[in-house]
Amino acid sequence: MSKNDANTSTENLPEQMQFRRDKLGALRESGENPYLITTCRVTAHAREIVDNFEQFEEQEVTVAGRLMARRGMGKVSFADLSDKTGTIQIFSKQDQLGETSYDAWKGLDVGDLVAVKGQVFKTRTGEISIRNSEWQLHAKALRPLPEKFHGLRDTDMRYRKRYLDLMTNTDVRETFIDRSRIIRCIRKTLDDLGFLEVETPLLNNIPGGAAARPFITHHQALDLHLYLRISPELYLKRLIVGGLERVYEIGRNFRNEGMSTKHNPEFTMMELYQAYTDYHGMMEITEKLVSEACLHVKGTLSITYQGTPLSLEPPFKRITMIEAVKQATGINFASFMGSDEEAKKHTKELELKSRTTLTKWGDILNACFETYVEDKITQPTFVIDYPIEDSPLAKVKPGTDGRLTERFELFIDGREYGNAYTELNDPDDQRRRFEHQRAMREAGDEEAQLPDEDFVEALEYGMPPTGGLGIGIDRLVMLLTDSPSIRDVLLFPTMKPLGF
RNA sequence: GAUCCACUAGCUCAGUCGGUAGAGCACUUGACUUUUAAUCAAGGGGUCCGGGGUUCAAGUCCCCGGUGGAUCACCA
Numbered sequence: 001m002s003k004n005d006a007n008t009s010t011e012n013l014p015e016q017m018q019f020r021r022d023k024l025g026a027l028r029e030s031g032e033n034p035y036l037i038t039t040c041r042v043t044a045h046a047r048e049i050v051d052n053f054e055q056f057e058e059q060e061v062t063v064a065g066r067l068m069a070r071r072g073m074g075k076v077s078f079a080d081l082s083d084k085t086g087t088i089q090i091f092s093k094q095d096q097l098g099e100t101s102y103d104a105w106k107g108l109d110v111g112d113l114v115a116v117k118g119q120v121f122k123t124r125t126g127e128i129s130i131r132n133s134e135w136q137l138h139a140k141a142l143r144p145l146p147e148k149f150h151g152l153r154d155t156d157m158r159y160r161k162r163y164l165d166l167m168t169n170t171d172v173r174e175t176f177i178d179r180s181r182i183i184r185c186i187r188k189t190l191d192d193l194g195f196l197e198v199e200t201p202l203l204n205n206i207p208g209g210a211a212a213r214p215f216i217t218h219h220q221a222l223d224l225h226l227y228l229r230i231s232p233e234l235y236l237k238r239l240i241v242g243g244l245e246r247v248y249e250i251g252r253n254f255r256n257e258g259m260s261t262k263h264n265p266e267f268t269m270m271e272l273y274q275a276y277t278d279y280h281g282m283m284e285i286t287e288k289l290v291s292e293a294c295l296h297v298k299g300t301l302s303i304t305y306q307g308t309p310l311s312l313e314p315p316f317k318r319i320t321m322i323e324a325v326k327q328a329t330g331i332n333f334a335s336f337m338g339s340d341e342e343a344k345k346h347t348k349e350l351e352l353k354s355r356t357t358l359t360k361w362g363d364i365l366n367a368c369f370e371t372y373v374e375d376k377i378t379q380p381t382f383v384i385d386y387p388i389e390d391s392p393l394a395k396v397k398p399g400t401d402g403r404l405t406e407r408f409e410l411f412i413d414g415r416e417y418g419n420a421y422t423e424l425n426d427p428d429d430q431r432r433r434f435e436h437q438r439a440m441r442e443a444g445d446e447e448a449q450l451p452d453e454d455f456v457e458a459l460e461y462g463m464p465p466t467g468g469l470g471i472g473i474d475r476l477v478m479l480l481t482d483s484p485s486i487r488d489v490l491l492f493p494t495m496k497p498l499g500f
Numbered sequence: 501g502a503u504c505c506a507c508u509a510g511c512u513c514a515g516u517c518g519g520u521a522g523a524g525c526a527c528u529u530g531a532c533u534u535u536u537a538a539u540c541a542a543g544g545g546g547u548c549c550g551g552g553g554u555u556c557a558a559g560u561c562c563c564c565g566g567u568g569g570a571u572c573a574c575c576a
Binding site for chain 1: 501507509510511512513524525526527528531532533534535536537538539544545546549566567568569570573574575576
C-alpha cells in the first residue's frame with residue numbers, strides 16, 4: 001500500500017510513528033543505538049518464573065521480550081514483558097534505577113523489545129514480578145501495536161501480518177504450538193513403528209498420485225516445464241519397490257484449485273506406505289495416529305469441534321460405502337452390482353450432486369454417497385470399499401467382479417481426514433487403469449490422472465503387497481485445535497496481493 | 501465463478517432522516533513510590549478502501565473496481 005512506502009521518510013508519518021522515530025533518533029545521537037546490540041544472556045523465561053516462584057524468589061534473573069503494557073505511578077511503574085513462554089510483570093523504581101535510567105525507562109513505548117535484569121519477588125497484590133535493576137533496549141517498535149484488550153481482530157490483517165496476530169493473540173500462538181506438537185507426535189509414532197522418513201521431489205515431470213490440476217513452473221537451464229507435485233504417492237511406492245518397506249513423508253502438496261475454509265492451494269500431507277499389509281492395517285495405523293495426536297495435545301479423546309462433541313477413541317466405526325448408501329437412501333447397490341443400467345434407473349428418483357452426467361454404476365454409487373451420506377457422518381468413521389472408477393491406484397476387492405477397490409476414507413464431522421488403500425501392485429492392471437484415465441482425460445476430464453510409464457516399469461520389478469495412507473495434516477490440526485478455517489492453522493495462508 | 505456482508509484515527513468500534521468526523525485503548529504534556537484493561541487533568545491525531553455519479557450538501561444514496569469474511573459452486 002502506498003501508506004507503507006512513505007514510512008522510511010519522516011514526512012507525513014502518523015504522529016505516533018513520528019514520536020517513536022524521534023525517540024530512536026535521540027538514542028542514536030546519544031550513542032545508544034539499540035540496533036548495535038547483538039546478543040543477550042537470557043537466564044529465565046516468564047512462564048518458568050511464574051510457575052516456579054519458590055525457586056526463583058529473590059534470585060536475580062535476566063529476561064528479554066516485548067513490552068506489552070505499561071502502568072506508570074510516578075516514581076514507580078509497572079510493565080508487562082512478554083516472551084515466547086508468556087508474560088511477567090516488571091517493577092521499576094526510581095530509587096533503584098537512578099533518575100537517568102528511570103526516565104529513559106519511562107520513555108519506552110509499548111512494543112519495544114527490552115532485556116531486564118533483577119530479582120524475582122511478589123508485589124503487595126501478589127503479582128510475581130521482577131525488580132528492575134538494569135535494563136537494555138534491544139529494538140525500538142516504530143509502529144504502535146494493536147489494541148491491548150481486543151487484540152488484532154481484522155481477519156485480513158491477521159493473515160497478512162501474522163507476526164502482529166502472534167504477538168497480540170495468545171490463543172493463536174497456542175494453535176501453532178499445537179500444530180508443531182501434532183506433527184512431532186505423528187513423526188514419533190511412525191518412527192517407533194519402524195518407518196523411515198523420506199523426502200521426494202516437489203518438482204515433478206508428471207504430476208501424479210491424485211486427481212487435481214497442478215501448478216506449472218519452468219526450469220530455465222533445462223528449458224523444461226515442471227509441475228509442483230499434487231501428491232508424493234508414486235515416488236513413495238517406488239521406494240517400497242526399492243525395498244525400504246516402511247516409508248513416510250510429511251510435506252507440502254500443491255493443487256491449483258479453488259480455495260475455501262477447508263482448502264489452501266498449498267497444504268501439508270502425511271503419506272505413508274507399509275509393505276506386507278493392506279487397508280485394514282492402514283485403518284489401525286490411522287486410529288493410532290489420530291488418537292495419539294489428540295491425546296498428545298488435548299489430554300483426552302473426547303473433544304468438541306465447533307460445538308460438536310466427538311470421540312476419537314479407537315476403534316472407529318467401519319461401514320462399506322454400499323451399506324452407508326443403502327441406509328441413507330434404501331437403494332442396495334450390491335443387488336445390481338456393476339449394472340450401469342440398473343444404477344441409472346435410480347438417478348431419476350434422486351437429486352445427485354454432480355457436474356457431469358452419470359453413466360457408470362460406480363460413479364452413481366459415489367455420487368449417492370457424496371449427496372446423502374458424507375456430510376451426515378459425525379463420529380469418526382471409515383467408509384470402505386470404493387468403486388474402481390475413482391480409484392485408479394487401488395487394488396481390486398476380491399469377489400466384487402472388479403467393481404470395488406480396497407480403499408477407505410476417514411470421515412469426521414462430515415469432512416474427509418484420510419484416504420488409504422491396498423496398493424495396486426499388478427503392473428499390467430496399473431497400465432490399463434492409466435490408459436483408462438488417459439481416455440477420460442481425452443474425453444475432457446481435466447483432472448483424470450496422467451499415465452506414468454516409469455512408475456509402471458517400477459511395478460514390473462515387483463512391489464510387495466502394500467498398504468498406503470494419506471492424512472491431511474492441516475485438517476487434523478483444525479480438528480484438534482477447534483479452528484474453523486484452514487487459514488487459522490497455516491501461518492501464512494495464500495492471500496491475494498493488495499493493490500495491483 | 502455466484503450471492504450476501506464488512507472496510508471510518510495506529511488498534512477495537514459508534515456514526516440517526518443526506519447537513520461541520522466520534523468514543524475507548526494507544527500517543528503527547530502534567531500529577532502520582534505496589535499497579536495490573538491503573539487512576540486523574542489537559543492536548544494532538546482522519547485519503548471515512550479506491551474511482552465515478554446524484555445532490556445546494558455524501559462516511560451515509562447510486563454505479564464501477566479492490567481486499568477480506570460467510571454461504572454456495574468447484575475441489576476425492
